[in-house]
Amino acid sequence: MTDLASAQVIGAGLAAIGVGAAASGVGTVFGSFLQGALRNPAAADGQQGRLFIGFAAAELLGLMAFAVAMIILYAR
Amino acid sequence: MHQFAITPLGSETLTGSAFQFTNSALWMLIVLGAILLFMWGGMKRQLVPGRWQASVEAITGFVDNITRANIGAEGRKYLPWVLTAFLFILFSNWIGAMPFGIVPAAHPFTVTSQFSITGVLSITSFAIVLVVGFWKHGLHFFTLFVPKDTPFVLKLLIAPIEFVSFMVRPFSLGLRPFVAMFAGHILLDVFGNFVVQGLNSHSVLGYGISGLCFVFVVGVNALELLVGAIQAYVFALLTALYINDAVNLH
Numbered sequence: 001m002t003d004l005a006s007a008q009v010i011g012a013g014l015a016a017i018g019v020g021a022a023a024s025g026v027g028t029v030f031g032s033f034l035q036g037a038l039r040n041p042a043a044a045d046g047q048q049g050r051l052f053i054g055f056a057a058a059e060l061l062g063l064m065a066f067a068v069a070m071i072i073l074y075a076r
Numbered sequence: 077m078h079q080f081a082i083t084p085l086g087s088e089t090l091t092g093s094a095f096q097f098t099n100s101a102l103w104m105l106i107v108l109g110a111i112l113l114f115m116w117g118g119m120k121r122q123l124v125p126g127r128w129q130a131s132v133e134a135i136t137g138f139v140d141n142i143t144r145a146n147i148g149a150e151g152r153k154y155l156p157w158v159l160t161a162f163l164f165i166l167f168s169n170w171i172g173a174m175p176f177g178i179v180p181a182a183h184p185f186t187v188t189s190q191f192s193i194t195g196v197l198s199i200t201s202f203a204i205v206l207v208v209g210f211w212k213h214g215l216h217f218f219t220l221f222v223p224k225d226t227p228f229v230l231k232l233l234i235a236p237i238e239f240v241s242f243m244v245r246p247f248s249l250g251l252r253p254f255v256a257m258f259a260g261h262i263l264l265d266v267f268g269n270f271v272v273q274g275l276n277s278h279s280v281l282g283y284g285i286s287g288l289c290f291v292f293v294v295g296v297n298a299l300e301l302l303v304g305a306i307q308a309y310v311f312a313l314l315t316a317l318y319i320n321d322a323v324n325l326h
Contacts, residue, residue, distance in 0.1 A: 049142075049145060049146065049313060052306070052309060052310055052313055053313065053314070053317070055306075055310070056252065056310045056313075056314060059252070060248050060251070060252060063251055063252060063255040063256070063259075064251070066255055066259055067251065067255060
């Protein structure tokens with residue numbers, strides 16, 4: 001492997017850290033929702049839209065990290 | 077990777093005419109046929125709905141609920157586009173996850189695994205937001221970037237942030253379903269390869285790894301169905317939210 005190719009692989013691997021960080025973000029979103037929902041189950045169903053907005057925002061950053069990893073890996 | 081390759085049907089290469097019937101077009105037509113069949117079967121308007129009609133009514137009612145909860149009474153007008161995008165993403169995600177590969181010479185293709193498709197969907201949503209916003213409010217639409225009753229110093233800070241977050245929307249909206257499908261299929265591809273390589277190794281360790289990977293692939297396939305539905309829901313929900321910004325201006 002040339003220096004550029006190995007640097008690309010290392011860079012893509014580093015970018016993949018962001019995916020793991022997004023995983024903890026998504027876990028926080030659903031965990032916090034569950035905490036609130038178990039305290040007041042009657043109000044839980046009405047908040048499902050907000051749950052998925054939070055989920056989408058947290059997940060997007062992980063997907064960005066994935067896209068960055070792909071760009072680093074295959075950019076020439 | 078082979079499963080993401082777009083190839084014209086009939087001829088071998090992409091040269092020649094600018095318009096060619098590719099496998100992507102074929103699978104879009106298959107998705108369209110599946111949606112037509114599904115909706116047509118449920119539009120018999122029986123007083124007591126059968127199973128089919130009940131499932132169609134559940135989906136239309138679900139999307140109708142999204143638009144009404146997020147846009148308000150006016151949401152009805154935007155239901156056709158939201159329902160179209162929801163059904164298209166849902167059906168192409170699920171048809172892409174079906175094991176058509178066991179049919180010899182079949183080349184299954186997930187339409188939403190290409191950014192050009194989901195990008196066009198998100199640009200359409202964004203165009204609706206812009207057209208509706210400028211149509212209803214004229215140049216007042218720009219007050220979307222400046223929240224009311226904010227101190228002047230904060231306005232200077234918030235306006236650029238709101239502007240950037242607004243302009244990122246079409247990009248993020250299209251990126252989400254694309255990456256979800258792309259990453260999921262790569263994961264399945266990698267672990268499917270592990271199953272085959274383990275079987276080819278002719279060793280006990282290889283067979284063990286093969287079995288574990290097979291169980292994992294089955295689990296991830298189930299997860300893929302869930303992710304496909306969630307992505308369709310999130311697309312419909314965010315489209316409704318963005319249209320709400322254009323209709324009601326905060």
